[in-house]
Amino acid sequence: MNNSKLMNPVRVILPILLGAAIYAFGLLYFIIPNELMEGGVTGITVLLNYAFGISPSLSTLVINIPLFLIGWKLLGGRQIIYTGVGIGALTFFLWLFERLIKQGWIDPFRTHSDYLLAALYAGVTLGAGLGIVFRFGGTTGGSDIIARILNRKTGWSMGQIMLAIDIIIIGSSLFYIPKEKILYTLVAVFIASKVIDFIQEGAYSARAFMIISDHANDIADIITRDMDRGVTIIPAIGAFSKQAKHMAYCVVSRQEIRTLHQIVRSVDPKAFVIINDVHDVHGEGFKVE
Template sequence: MNKKWLQIMKQVIPITIGAALYAFGLQCFVIPNQLMEGGVTGIAVLFNYIFQLPMSITTLVINIPLFLVGWKILGSKKMVFTIYGSLALSAFLALFESYDRLSSIISFEQGYDSMLIVLYAGVTLGTGLGIVFRFGGTTGGIDIVARILSRWKGYSMGQIILIADTIIIGISVFYISLDKILYTLVMVFIASKMIDFMQNGGYIAKAFSIITDQGEQIAEKITAEMDRGVTIMPAKGAYSGTTKKVVYCVVQRSETHRLKQLVRSIDPGAFIVIHEVQEVLGEGFKEDED
């Protein structure tokens, strides 16, 4: 298998897994318990409740015009995996719909602890969508809009989907009971957090701002022993007027303790500020996918 096909498979396989998880959550947690969803999928769920239309067909039909918009704005490269993700979702929905005993085997139909069902549903749906997003795909619908706004405006995809889902779920109050709506909102909130975690959680890093008199020595040791890039900036104490150096470095979360020990071994009196970083692009971290 050549390098190009290997790279494609590195995206296709996770997107397939994510779409399967999402379809599984819909069929095993959402539908059997008369919960709702947001976006195009939510519309499909609502049509399933009212008209008994299969979600696999409804989601695909509604997504077609959005595919055209996404193709123009996001480009053909991005939309290839979006279309694949949507087709994979419809395929898995059709598979789970054809096996109507699935939800009873999983044993999460009505009558079980509602909050437990909501928790599992939110985690499953959010994890599935988060995997799809992280590897460059979407499942269509609001996901396409979320990717566009996330790319252009820098908004969190989870937040965009949460707002859109809340609006669509609000409309469904005329068709399903209020308690189901309230449970659904909790599920959607959990799913949105899982989406953001799956998107950024693997890239959470720590940024160190080290104020010290031994800037060069610390920077040299970080470079030699930890193979991390370091930036040294001049600084001056506002009260004391003392000239110092600020050493700035970003490391993986697992390297935090090691870096603190390294700094203390050179300058025990160094002032260290540690920041949580949600995403890092560059050598040694995540490569830019855009």
């Protein structure tokens, strides 16, 4: 019983530490050596490093203290604990990689021509790090706290919120960073936002079909027989015609989308079909946890 209680926090904290390490590595290995920018509070620390040579680990800790206090009031007990772990981990790994770079143990990726390559790898690395941290309920402080609060309040994805905040802050750095570096940075930020959503929402993506047809039952029978997928028949009424109809609701994998399209067209070419993205599907025929 006690071991089980201890293991749950460990299973959360260890991935947060891993994500913070990946993020810190990407910042010091790809971003700063190529004089690119980053969004959020991290972008401020990068600018302070460029302008005054202030250590990113030091400025990250100092700036995050008041934001951590705000998060303490708004994000709840366990959430703020994981936020504190994220802030502490990011500060530590920034400090660690700074020392390893200064001592020559790590040779950062520097380029004078292929900034697109640096931006691509920076986006993947930073996005992977933050995505892991977010997926396990933590943040690395800074705008991550703001993003998580807005995610709860508005339902917008973490990646979308981070992208908006990053664009605002990066745009304000035009007075110092050359425009071409800003454009490369936007590439990195965009890729990072997509990687964040990919990791947080799950690598497995399915599609939900809503099929409105006078032959919905026939379509459902063929889907069940030929595809071995469950279908839910939902009664509906046409707002214009006032006639009773049926809607077939079915979730399939990406590989089965074309097959389902063909079934619908073969039974009722006039069927009205709505397709939505679905993430983290659980149940029979899909992943089980």
